[in-house]
Amino acid sequence: MVTATHPxxxxxxxxFSHPANExxxxxxxxxxxxxxxxxxxxxxxxxxxxxxxxxxxxxSKVHHGASQTLEVTGIIQELEASGRYDPIGPRIRIMxxxxxxxxxxxxxxxxxxxxxxxxxxxxxxxxxxASSSGSQxxxxxxxxxxxxxxxGTQKIVADIDEGLQRINEYAFPLEDARALEAYGVHSGVNKxxxxxxxxxxxxxxxxxxxxxxxx
Numbered sequence: 001m002v003t004a005t006h007p008x009x010x011x012x013x014x015x016f017s018h019p020a021n022e023x024x025x026x027x028x029x030x031x032x033x034x035x036x037x038x039x040x041x042x043x044x045x046x047x048x049x050x051x052x053x054x055x056x057x058x059x060s061k062v063h064h065g066a067s068q069t070l071e072v073t074g075i076i077q078e079l080e081a082s083g084r085y086d087p088i089g090p091r092i093r094i095m096x097x098x099x100x101x102x103x104x105x106x107x108x109x110x111x112x113x114x115x116x117x118x119x120x121x122x123x124x125x126x127x128x129x130a131s132s133s134g135s136q137x138x139x140x141x142x143x144x145x146x147x148x149x150x151x152g153t154q155k156i157v158a159d160i161d162e163g164l165q166r167i168n169e170y171a172f173p174l175e176d177a178r179a180l181e182a183y184g185v186h187s188g189v190n191k192x193x194x195x196x197x198x199x200x201x202x203x204x205x206x207x208x209x210x211x212x213x214x215x
Contacts, residue, residue: 016170019212020156024123028156029208031125036198038205045073048150048209053078055148055205056085056113063088063111065136068178069150069214070115079115108135114144117214119171120163121156127195127206128163130171132179134191140204141193147204152213160194167192171215178215 020028029039042048052075056062062085070076080087088111092104116136120128127149131137140147157163172189179187198204 012169016154016157016166017212018154019210020153024156025153025208025210027123028121028125031123032121032127032206033125035125035196036201036204037125037127038202040205040207042150042207042209044211045209045213048207048213049073049075049078051207052115052148052150053082053084058084059086060112061086061088061107062113062115063108063139063144064115065117065131065139067115067117067150067214069117069152072213073150073209075115075150109138109143110145111139111143112145114139114147115150116140116147117150119155119167119215121151121206121208122159122163123156124159125196126160126163127193127204128160128167129193130167130189131191131193132188137191137193140195146202148207149204150207150209150213152209152211154212155214163194164192174215 029041032039040051042051062079064070064076064079079085080090088107092107095104097104114136116129118127118129122128129137129140155166157166168189172187176187179185195204
């Protein structure tokens with residue numbers, strides 16, 4: 001059976017799911033650099049994986065948020081299996097949240113290196129990330145010593161208003177369906193972080209990938 005698609009839904013998907021053209025990518029990259037972010041370019045998921053792993057010093061305590069982008073690039077698997085790093089995820093997954101919640105929170109919010117993605121990058125040089133729990137956001141803001149964000153160029157938007165539209169109308173429905181299938185619960189746009197500028201040189205690196213990756 002073929003299900004009819006509402007024109008608005010088709011327009012939203014087309015608008016937010018395809019990689020941006022080079023003019024828009026360059027505009028966003030330049031604005032990000034002006035705002036204190038380091039910007040690197042990757043041609044593919046495999047190229048992004050190589051770049052990211054090369055950026056992490058051997059032995060670093062590394063954490064990551066839940067991220068389809070990191071999953072599909074193979075970064076999480078390599079991070080936890082290579083033996084080169086000290087991944088926090090496997091350690092806190094076996095801890096008791098009822099009795100060790102404070103320790104879990106401390107380890108998750110202040111790693112040496114935090115990996116993740118965002119849901120929108122504006123052409124004016126801001127990063128936007130939405131979260132149901134907010135567990136990864138503290139590390140992005142200031143808890144982690146260094147943050148590396150891998151972002152497909154389909155997430156480039158004109159400005160913050162369009163970024164919010166992308167989050168609510170495109171990314172959230174996809175993440176909600178994923179969470180319901182994976183965990184049996186709905187997701188939510190409960191906390192939205194906008195980073196307009198990074199004041200610590202070299203702290204946040206954005207790897208822009210010339211593919212549609214993640215939500």
